Amino acid sequence: MWKASASVIAALAAAVAGQAYAEAPEPAPTAQICDRAPGAWDDTAQANAISLYALEWVPFGPSELGWEAYVPLIQHEVGSPCDPTSAGFAEALAGFQGRYGLAASGRFDQATFQVLRGLWQERRPFVMARVRGECPDPPPVSDLAYLTTGEEHAERLTRLLRRDVLDAYRAMATAARAEVPEIAAEPELLRVFSSFRDPEADAARCARDGNCDGLRRAVCSPHRTGTAVDLYVGHLQGMGVDSTDVHSRRHMSQTPTYRWLVKNAGRFGFVPYVYEPWHWEWVGR
CATH class of the missing domain: 3.30.1380.10 (Muramoyl-pentapeptide Carboxypeptidase; domain 2)
Incomplete structure (x- = not known):
């Protein structure tokens, strides 16, 4: 299981400092248009399509390739049912990034995941007790x-x-x-x-x-x-x-x-x- 570390505590603090949510926003209806007019978010969607499978990163300790395992939770958190390779997802992710003081690029990266992880972890009372040094x-x-x-x-x-x-x-x-x-x-x-x-x-x-x-x-x-x-x-x-x-x-x-x-x-x-x-x-x- 997860244990407190300086980097995670920092992520939690960053999440709390931003616009805090007790729960994730309700996803938009599935009828939402996930593709945008040509040119809108196209490059960003393409970058996400590549990193979805090829990003080399360390989200929890062991190195991983790609971020597909986290897509359902990310979609739910940013309030979009759109495929992570779509322009609609990139736009929704950019909106999330902007709300939490990140560069609203629409591109998934480790800095964005740190804020997401902070939000998910702070909703677990057990984790917050461990951050305080309690068992x-x-x-x-x-x-x-x-x-x-x-x-x-x-x-x-x-x-x-x-x-x-x-x-x-x-x-x-x-x-x-x-x-x-x-x-x-x-x-x-x-x-x-x-x-x-x-x-x-x-x-x-x-x-x-x-x-x-x-x-x-x-x-x-x-x-x-x-x-x-x-x-x-x-x-x-x-x-x-x-x-x-x-x-x-x-x-x-x-x-x-x-x-x-x-x-x-x-x-x-x-x-x-x-x-x-x-x-x-x-x-x-």
Whole structure:
């Protein structure tokens, strides 16, 4: 999981200093014209089309090639359903950049992503607690409730969530299956493969496995709060349901399940962790 660093704290500060949003703006209707008159934003759209697959950058630590894995969240944040290679997307991105004090070029770059990441992270109360140097206490056992076997992913049995979070998860999963045929047709989709994790057991496991690096498994994990869920959104054949390989994350980000979550999870009080398409945290409504 993510851990606080000077660069991220700076990004958070920059986001707060700009025009703050409690939630992302509602995307424009899909009927919005995404192409513009010839000449308007054409060069910018072409630059985005190239960098979408070829940008060499370091958004979270490991180097990555391209930014396709982050497109659904970016589209939602800038309020545009347009393809990232279109003139309409470039225009919407330029508007976002201007609102946050960046050069309104319409071109995706690491500086723009830093502000986006700051916005996404500051919506996670757990992250803000970690920035303050705090590690939230786990809830009392009496506040936890059991998932049913039909709510747990077959690969991992997880068992517990905070009661109010479990209610919100159930409402969200029911809505998703009613609204998206692909989700309704595949029972494993949106099942939970990690939820509440006992802090002592989690610490012992990450110490044993040697992966307490702040990305794969944090020393102080949000799963200790009983408000974090890892949801099955699909996976790339040959890779795990929580593989952080860039190809795996890119695949997950293009699934109907993940795209529905980006647009709708906020209705049920859930916010994403951008680096892990499967990880969502309940913050209330």
